[in-house]
């Protein structure tokens with residue numbers, strides 16, 4: 394199965410749910426397990442929240458862009474912003490690292506994203522925005538139930 | 543309330559539901575009535591289907607773009623394609639007119655869109671793609687029920 | 692109920708919190724039962740078949756239970 398979509402939206406936290414739902418509907422035809430969906434949504438949620446909170450500092454004039462492409466049972470998703478960027482990506486990806494400790498953020502976003510995806514890459518530079526790309530392969534459909542109409 | 547989003551996707555009929563769901567989520571915070579939501583979804587569905595079937599003749603390499611902007615309780619939605627376009631827009635908008643009678647299409651798409659929106663405009667030229675823009679204002683939230691939950 | 696049910700079918704947009712909560716609850720139970728019987732997570736179409744509700748409703752209800760402070764809260768309350 395091949396398909397492609399892009400969603401872009403104003404950097405307000407209400408739109409995180411919009412992104413999560415749209416991207417879930419996008420892969421629904423692959424009939425993922427509830428566990429896979431939940432992992433996939435968590436990754437999107439973490440990346441989009443980072444773009445809004447860290448990238449744009451919640452400046453609603455910022456635009457977050459999410460691109461998704463399906464190739465067979467694998468989805469490749471890119472979440473990008475044109476916000477402040479990350480000076481030291483390696484440091485930012487360390488478990489527990491957060492630049493906003495005062496907001497009670499856990500610093501576990503990237504660690505969670507890595508554990509729920511098959512691959513994750515982060516491309517960012519200070520002032521130049523951030524691009525997070527991940528791939529996730531959904532398991533083959535199991536034949537336990539009779540086919541559903 | 544102000545908000546903005548764009549969804550673009552491959553011109554395949556499966557994505558009509560994706561567009562409908564995403565655009566419904568986009569206005570959900572306004573708490574529209576069931577009737578308003580149903581009208582709104584119908585308009586999006588008709589316009590997106592036209593772009594896929596008429597604009598691109600179901601060539602899946604075509605991209606359909608849906609932009610939506612909220613201003614207070616009014617949403618402005620633009621559905622555009624870069625497909626074949628419409629030679630005579632006035633004729634195309636006549637009730638019952640269809641260029642694909644063999645596909646058992648009703649020719650009522652534009653008529654339905656006009657009746658369910660506050661304004662509708664169609665901008666198209668032969669070979670130059672089509673842009674459909676509509677506005678719909680959602681009625682103020684009624685305080686008839688006490689809040690549940 | 693008829694109207695709600697019809698609307699639920701037409702895209703998974705329920706306006707009544709009780710329906711979405713009930714569905715929520717049913718999904719959790721069905722998922723637990725399925726896990727016990729099959730030792731794996733059910734797919735959305737399996738849950739949809741077990742509960743006899745459209746896939747889109749399963750997706751919406753799942754999201755609502757995961758993040759109660761989300762958009763769904765506004766949607767269904």
Ligand SMILES: Nc1ncnc2c1ncn2[C@@H]1O[C@H](COP(=O)(O)OP(=O)(O)O)[C@@H](O)[C@H]1O
Nearest residue numbers: 443444447448485491492498499500502503523
């Ligand atoms: N899109 C982004 N733009 C700018 N900085 C980012 C972005 N995403 C992540 N960061 C930086 O990486 C750090 C770690 O991110 P994360 O692991 O999600 O933890 P948290 O969000 O809890 O701080 C953030 O604190 C921030 O400094």
Ligand SMILES: Nc1ncnc2c1ncn2[C@@H]1O[C@H](COP(=O)(O)OP(=O)(O)O)[C@@H](O)[C@H]1O
Nearest residue numbers: 592593596597634640641647648649651652672
């Ligand atoms: N996006 C589009 N691109 C090209 N032609 C279009 C487009 N939308 C509508 N049309 C033309 O306008 C006609 C009328 O559209 P509509 O009222 O929706 O009826 P139907 O889709 O049933 O034919 C179509 O048959 C087609 O010729």
Ligand SMILES: [Mg+2]
Nearest residue numbers: 439443502503
């Ligand atoms: Mg984070």
Ligand SMILES: [Mg+2]
Nearest residue numbers: 588592651652
């Ligand atoms: Mg039509």
